[in-house]
Amino acid sequence: METLIINKVSKQFTGHRALHQVSIAVPKGSIFGLLGPNGAGKTTLIRIVNRITAPDEGEILLNGKAISQEDVLRIGYLPEERGLYKKMKVGEQALYLAQLKGLSKAEAIIRLKFWFKKFEIDGWWNKKVEELSKGMQQKIQFVVTVVHQPDLLIFDEPFSGFDPINVNLLKDEILRIREQGATIIFSTHNMASVEELCDHIALINQSEKILDGRVDEIKQTYKKNLFELIYSNTGRSISSILPAKYHLISEESQNGFAKAKIQIPAGDSPNELLRLAISEVEVHGMAELLPTMNDIFISKVSEFKKSSGHEQN
């Protein structure tokens, strides 16, 4: 079951193409990473999902039905460009934004009090926003994004500008919200910040989707059969015992241990390498090195550049 289906969406702005035939399916209960370099079209896509911008072509389905204006109440959106009224009191402002999301005043007060207490900002209800630190403002922005318990949460560059403590606080809360059944989309150009959280990703580059799927499957697809072998350093390079079909990428020693990065031929079992190693050195550990999303991202983007450059020629 997909919470959100984006079907062949295109958007043209005067002078540039923002999205071209982008299709993405976001499974229910997933944490979905919408990845891509700056200017790829992520924010435009998110604005289309939020019905801020209308697509030129294509359709958006939320819970299986074409999205309507009423559905924005079931989405929580933390935009990349976010802020609050500086002169307005914190509580009043949170109440205002919660009511705009369809909560009744009484219900909004109860829920906001709960969140304010949870984030230890309940003493700030009657303070003006300009008196607050940036971290506190971010907490409030987060609260008003989730207070109406949306089915779908969209965070655009969520951790930019957050301090590490708040980042962890937010990650914990986001995971908890997911456990309660919500679907979460992260949009970011900073792969490392969301890699540990996401189970699905889509990669957008120059207005086109160039890759999507489950994170573990993508990593399997793009793995290069790299293994890291850790063994007691005897001062002898491991290259002398490796057969020619193995390719030693790097070797380094540290505190009496040696670490070697070895690429084995596709289709070979890592057991073979391990057997060989055990017979020659004292092995402390061996692990497969899967590519990081960042590696895949960079290689896909440069591959895309080459192919599109080729097309032009």
Place this chain on the structure above:
Amino acid sequence: MNKIKIIILREYLTRVRKKSFIVMTILGPILMASIWVLPVILATISTDEQTVQVLDETGLFVHRFTDTKTIRFVPISMDIEKAKENLFKTGNDGLLWIPKTELSVPSSGIYYSTGQASLEVISHIKSIMKNEVESLKLEASGIDPEILRSIKSTIVLNTIKISESGDEEKSFTEISMGVGLFSGVLIYMFIFIFGSQVMRGVMEEKTNRIVEIIISSVKPFELMMGKIVGVALVGLTQFLLWIVLTLAIVTFVQFTMLDANILSGTEQIYTGQSKVLDADQLQQISEQMQSKDSINFQIIEAISSINYGVMIGAFLFFFLGGYLLYAAMFAAIGSAVDNETDSQQFMLPVTIPLILSMVMLGLIINNPSGPVAFWFSIIPFTSPIIMMLRIPFGVPHWQVALSAVLLILGFIFTTWLAAKIYRTGILMYGKKVNYAELWKWLKHN
């Protein structure tokens, strides 16, 4: 719809709670009431009687100085130096010295005053001396002053406005002018003050970066209209508070400071059904009007001759219409720029019609029914100010209706246009926008 209400409420409450709003709400009525009340107060202040000594060495004028209500003349005859010394001892207010000269008809004098010489006294003395000198000169040239007196005539020209139903009402051109100018300028100020409040509100939302959070819940058009309506309600609140407070102050002053005599004169003068007035009646009316000659009295009479119901109704309509017409454009400007400095280049073309109306005020007030006045009061961009200026003079109903309809169409048009710019503009950060860019937004949406 419910969300628009929430937005209107926020826009309204955050503004009426501001100190500047409260200060303006209190200062306005005090100013307006003082315009209204001051002449009345002045009229009730009884001027003290002044005593003036007359030392007429020529002997030609002294018998002409007869006492008036406020000035008592005391003839004296002594040396001028001594008289000057004496002046303070007697406690009198002034000393008029007409020295003897070689001229057959002296025409100069000196007025010594213990305090600041009162204008009333001086002009009275001058007119008496002038009359005497003139008749002396006439006599000298052999003309009988009696003949002259029979020639001298006063013209009484009363202006009476006839309405279609045949009622006649004394009209007060000066007062119509004053009221027209006042309401025209007030509309101009209201449009400017509240229009730029809308613009600043939009800019605030854009620079604070809250706008995207809000329009993920409501449509940009709802946010824009919510803001425009909210600010309009602030303007109406201010206006109504001004009227209520002004009336309260005026009523208070009338009750505490005025005696019944002056109030009784404030009734309007109607001459009844239209009929040919015979000479006697005309004479009677003229005298009636003449008898109420005091300037203060005329002001009171004229002020009460204004139809306040119509004026306030028209003001509310043309303020709202004009404001709505401009507010949407101000909102569009606010959405297109990142700061107030950048807004200047777009403000200019929007405010030109407003400023033009202000420039034309002087011309139009002299001919409130002329073609310039007509066109300016029909075209929506200038009509709120100019129609308001014309209404106290009386405007044919069809013109008011045409102007009103065009104003409503005008604001629907500008709002529709502005909304296109607005919904693109609010999401454009850090981009210098020019007219070509605005045109693209208009075309593309």
